[in-house]
Amino acid sequence: MxxxxxxxxxxxxxxxxxxxxxxxxxxxxxxxxxxxxxxxxxxxxxxxxxxxxxxxxxxxxxxxxxxxxxxxxxxxxxxxxxxxxxxxxxxxxxxxxxxxxxxxxxxxxxxxxxxVRGPKLPQSLPKPLAPEAARKVASADTRMGEAREPWILARDAAVLALCYGAGLRISEALGLTRKDAPVSGRDSLTVIGKGNKMRSVPVIAPVARAVEDYLKILPFPGGPDDPLFVGARGGPLSPRIIQYAMQHLRGALGLPDSATPHALRHSFATHLLGRGGDLRSIQELLGHASLSTTQIYTKVDATELMRVYQSAHPRARG
The missing domain is CATH 1.10.150 (DNA polymerase; domain 1)
Structure with a gap:
């Protein structure tokens, strides 16, 4: 047939x-x-x-x-x-x-x-972590006691600290070299983001300490142009490894599936805005080409304010 x-x-x-x-x-x-x-x-x-x-x-x-x-x-x-x-x-x-x-x-x-214009896409708001949860995710102490080499736990914590404390994308954190490390009193990073756009990012003390703690026990020597963050055998670190670490932390801390490494970057922006940071400065810190991209965080912040109002205000339930 x-x-x-x-x-x-x-x-x-x-x-x-x-x-x-x-x-x-x-x-x-x-x-x-x-x-x-x-x-x-x-x-x-x-x-x-x-x-x-x-x-x-x-x-x-x-x-x-x-x-x-x-x-x-x-x-x-x-x-x-x-x-x-x-x-x-x-x-x-x-x-x-x-x-x-x-x-x-x-x-x-x-x-x-x-x-012909395409269909209008529903706007999905970023899902930041609560400040306390973000701090725990970016702390090496949270995973203390795991059957992993201490330098690996310190490495993962340093990468996640850069995502939350400096607003870096994973690719930006893993693109850093040894000479870029914010150590020895350096309080800023030069980051190459999307479209090879360069920006300067301030580094707060807890983030710098996380990187220093990692470098102190890193077992692999390296030159100034070698990757700052390396894998278990000393080669370049895959983003997937950090995603696995975050997956483990989600389970340990009872966080939702939306708690990803990139959500830490959203948390960085949202928490800054909630503490009075202005949009233009946050745009520069995140490396957004357009202010309209950054403005989405005002909606996230407004959503959180409404949630707090609904749960705490005496007249909100009546």
Whole structure:
């Protein structure tokens, strides 16, 4: 019995261009196989829709001549299939990326994909830890007694102290070298953040002590340009190790799943704001390119104020 032929979702010219694009993502952009697979899946879904929409598999000319109503019809169809706004936005982003590739290859521009606005995503507020919980997470004493080498416990505590006490991302903390260490009276760090943007971050005494305590018992010698934080064998430290440490701390302290290393950075910003820090300064400390990114913490702080009010004010329950 012969297998039925595969259903075509694109004419031969468009199918060939799509294969070329996927190879470009994998080879030149060095995207992971899973990411390339996700892009492929989203664009195939779009082309399958166009096949039904136009009554035949689309070609290169069809992509270039798309109208905004065609793109809106696709989004409406996927929404009717039960796709959530975030998945719809991802599908639209993948399709736009494919269209930009086609334009660079000289196959014409598809203005419709850029003209149609994506679905509005629900804004999820950062979930900071309570101050006491954040302090415990960033303290080596919390894990004292574990069957781990003391220098490893000190290392994990120092990384988490930098996330909470200085607002660093994990990647920024693990990108520090020995010469960057805030020791010997140094009270600031130079951090290279997203987009290779450099910023100076003040370091408070408890954070500096955590780093010094770690370096005092670190068993691996190193030069000034070697990583400040190393793995069990002296090589670069994987972010996953710090995530495992945080997972263990969540269980020990009874914290929710939202208590991640990045939540410590949220806690840094939220707690500063709650103590009177101004948004512009917090923006600089976090390395946000836009003040609007930092403004989300005002909503977090307002939410916490309302929670305290509802639980403590005598008239709040009446």
């Amino acid at each position: 012969n297998a039925s032929p595969p259903i075509l979702v694109a004419a031969s010219d468009l199918a060939a261009a799509k294969a070329q694009w996927l190879a470009y993502l994998a080879v030149e952009r060095r995207m992971s196989p899973k990411t390339v697979e996700a892009y492929d899946r989203d664009v195939t879904s779009f082309l399958r829709f166009l096949t039904g929409h136009f009554g035949e598999p689309p070609g290169l000319d069809d992509i270039a001549s798309l109208a905004p109503r065609d793109v809106r019809a696709f989004l409406a169809a996927r929404r009717a299939d039960g796709l959530k706004p975030r998945s719809l936005m991802r599908a639209l982003a993948a399709t736009r990326a494919f269209a930009r590739f086609l334009e660079r290859q000289g196959h014409g521009a598809s203005a419709a994909l850029s003209a």
